[in-house]
Amino acid sequence: MPRLNAGQRHTVQFELNGKSVSGETEPRLLLSDFLRGVLGSTGSHVGCEHGVCGACTVRVDGCAVRSCLMLAIQINGGKVETVEGLAANDTLSPLQRAFRRHHALQCGFCTPGILMSLSELLDADTDVNEKSVRELLSGHLCRCTGYGNIVRAALEVLAENRAGGTVPDD
Ligand code: FES
Ligand code: FES
Structure with a gap:
């Protein structure tokens, strides 16, 4: 350089x-x-x-x-x-839809960062499980929700990906 x-x-x-x-x-x-x-x-x-x-x-x-x-x-x-790149043509990504369904955010300040970290983890899907999702979330501070609903949303998308299906809209 x-x-x-x-x-x-x-x-x-x-x-x-x-x-x-x-x-x-x-x-x-x-x-x-x-x-x-x-x-x-x-x-x-x-x-x-x-x-x-x-x-x-x-x-x-x-x-x-x-x-x-x-x-x-x-x-x-x-x-x-x-x-901003997660939704395609105004359609939320499966992870975003899972967040909405599981009430995985309140004020939403932490949410963009969590979504981007989880998207990397879920794309890779190498030995992803609840423990690795929780470990990832230990690097993100959320002052509103606690982390239970975020974990549930992530694990739902993981299961759907592995089943080759799609997460329902609501
Ligand atoms: S603003 Fe970058 S980690 Fe907090
Ligand atoms: S939803 Fe408010 S800080 Fe996480």
Whole structure:
């Protein structure tokens, strides 16, 4: 990577939820702030800003990462998925529908990050079980719901995926 000077602006270009986007950034700008402040993609929330709460979690090249622990400039040429990309043509994803059905959110502040982390886990489905879902959730702070309904929603989608079926709408 070429030498970067603070204050100097650079163009970053990447794929956001399947669409090519670009914007100007200083080297020190966080990916979370770039998504929200520069691109107006405000689905990913910002809580602690130091990697603890999980609210800012997005997927980068398929992997769930804290966007407050990445610099925007690191994403150049990559692929980013945020909660805005989960629904297709205004149809919620199976995981989102399961969250709705199981009342797995209240204020919703933590929800985008949890959905992105769970989507990675469920896509991979390597030895996923209740324990691994709970371990994943230990990296996400929710101050409203407790975690029982979130676990139930995730396990329902896991079971449906394995059965090759689809989660019902309601
Ligand atoms: S805002 Fe990134 S982990 Fe809390
Ligand atoms: S639903 Fe409010 S913080 Fe999780």
